[in-house]
Amino acid sequence: MTGDQDSSAVVRDQYEAYPYPPRIPAKEAERRIIRGSPSPLDELNHYVFGGRRDFRQPFRALVAGCGTGDAAIMLGYELQASGCPAEVVCIDLSNAALGIVERRAKTRGLRNLRLHRASLLELDGLSLRGFDYIDCCGVLHHLDDPPAGLAALRRALAPGGGIGLMVYAPLGRAGVYEVQALLRLTGEGLSLDQRIDLALLTLDALPDGHPFKTNKGITDHHLLGHAGIVDLLLHARDRAYLVPELVALVRGAGLAISGFIEPARYQPVRYVSDPGLKARLSALAPEDAWAAAELISGTIKKHICYLVEPATLSSALARPDSPDVVPLLDVRDQAEFAGRLSRGSGLVLNYDGAKLRYPLPRGATALILAIDGRRSLAEIHAALGATAGPYERFKEAFDMLYTALNAGNMMFLRYPASRK
Ligand SMILES: C[S@@+](CC[C@H](N)C(=O)[O-])C[C@H]1O[C@@H](n2cnc3c(N)ncnc32)[C@H](O)[C@@H]1O
Numbered sequence: 454m455t456g457d458q459d460s461s462a463v464v465r466d467q468y469e470a471y472p473y474p475p476r477i478p479a480k481e482a483e484r485r486i487i488r489g490s491p492s493p494l495d496e497l498n499h500y501v502f503g504g505r506r507d508f509r510q511p512f513r514a515l516v517a518g519c520g521t522g523d524a525a526i527m528l529g530y531e532l533q534a535s536g537c538p539a540e541v542v543c544i545d546l547s548n549a550a551l552g553i554v555e556r557r558a559k560t561r562g563l564r565n566l567r568l569h570r571a572s573l574l575e576l577d578g579l580s581l582r583g584f585d586y587i588d589c590c591g592v593l594h595h596l597d598d599p600p601a602g603l604a605a606l607r608r609a610l611a612p613g614g615g616i617g618l619m620v621y622a623p624l625g626r627a628g629v630y631e632v633q634a635l636l637r638l639t640g641e642g643l644s645l646d647q648r649i650d651l652a653l654l655t656l657d658a659l660p661d662g663h664p665f666k667t668n669k670g671i672t673d674h675h676l677l678g679h680a681g682i683v684d685l686l687l688h689a690r691d692r693a694y695l696v697p698e699l700v701a702l703v704r705g706a707g708l709a710i711s712g713f714i715e716p717a718r719y720q721p722v723r724y725v726s727d728p729g730l731k732a733r734l735s736a737l738a739p740e741d742a743w744a745a746a747e748l749i750s751g752t753i754k755k756h757i758c759y760l761v762e763p764a765t766l767s768s769a770l771a772r773p774d775s776p777d778v779v780p781l782l783d784v785r786d787q788a789e790f791a792g793r794l795s796r797g798s799g800l801v802l803n804y805d806g807a808k809l810r811y812p813l814p815r816g817a818t819a820l821i822l823a824i825d826g827r828r829s830l831a832e833i834h835a836a837l838g839a840t841a842g843p844y845e846r847f848k849e850a851f852d853m854l855y856t857a858l859n860a861g862n863m864m865f866l867r868y869p870a871s872r873k
Contacts, residue, residue, distance in 0.1 A: 518544070
């Protein structure tokens with residue numbers, strides 16, 4: 454057995470004992486969908502297919518390292534609800550995790566999931582390929598050789614397909630790696646369950662000034678029970694990527710980043726108000742700007758991004774450049790949201806203490822209320838009537854609204870051909 458197989462077995466055993474995240478299949482009967490990025494259908498259409506994917510056509514997705522199935526269930530549900538002839542292939546090393554996905558899918562009546570116990574490194578050998586979309590969330594950073602993992606995913610893509618990726622980021626995980634290292638020192642020779650007890654005792658003993666204690670963004674150990682403790686603090690293999698390291702990983706696989714979620718977090722000019730500083734940040738090339746945003750923020754704990762082939766990059770990201778485009782709002786309560794915006798002087802996105810400000814156009818409330826997920830910009834303009842003024846003025850207002858709401862991951866675009 455090679456060292457890699459050996460340590461992969463440790464990772465697998467960990468997720469057999471503590472499938473992640475902990476989920477109760479019977480809860481699917483409550484019909485609530487656990488939504489998250491990457492991979493909501495409108496979001497992936499926006500960042501991978503320029504908003505132009507026709508979901509009436511067959512769609513093949515892979516969830517690589519599906520864990521207990523949050524993305525698989527969300528994607529399977531959204532595709533089934535839209536009537537798309539789709540197949541969502543789910544692979545994972547952990548049988549326990551796959552068992553939970555299977556029971557969740559059954560409870561919810563999903564018919565489009567196919568489950569395989571496999572490593573994503575085995576995709577070639579299993580002839581699992583030709584995927585329009587691959588979700589790989591929280592997995593690559595647990596591999597012995599993440600570049601080999603991303604290369605395997607790329608080979609499994611259909612032409613023009615894309616990947617929704619999440620990997621850890623170090624600055625927002627301040628304290629985590631120190632506690633992991635400490636527990637490796639003190640936990641030598643103990644079973645996993647004994648090390649969980651040790652971790653709990655250790656967390657109680659940490660001084661108030663310890664970076665893990667002052668890091669309010671880390672919550673898994675409070676919210677996810679023993680599975681959360683294991684995943685966060687007792688992981689056999691876990692690394693984090695600064696933006697330049699992520700860019701190198703992605704480029705090494707022959708891919709390109711079409712967008713980050715949430716976009717606002719990666720726009721450094723939004724963190725500062727001094728005009729001179731803004732000007733220097735505005736002058737940065739995109740990859741340096743993303744890196745600068747991570748360094749200014751200091752709190753990004755994971756990078757969520759969409760990857761496409763460089764040749765399709767220019768068309769992968771949807772843009773509001775035609776009156777045909779259909780804006781889609783992703784907020785819980787549209788009327789409440791519109792009302793809240795009408796009382797403020799712009800949109801303020803509050804991310805881990807950073808307040809990122811976006812101006813809004815006059816008439817933003819009426820515009821938001823006119824968006825119904827079906828009407829195009831031209832149709833919304835017509836519906837608003839004389840108050841909206843000529844199309845050019847309306848479009849300027851829409852662009853300002855779009856800049857703000859897309860930055861906060863609350864607005865995507867879809868072109869008519871991809872209507873569900
Ligand atoms: C932190 S969990 C993330 C689960 C899920 N993607 C999510 O975001 O909720 C990591 C999962 O990746 C799986 N995994 C780790 N290495 C893998 C590999 N080489 N191939 C397939 N799955 C793997 C683990 O078994 C585990 O279920």
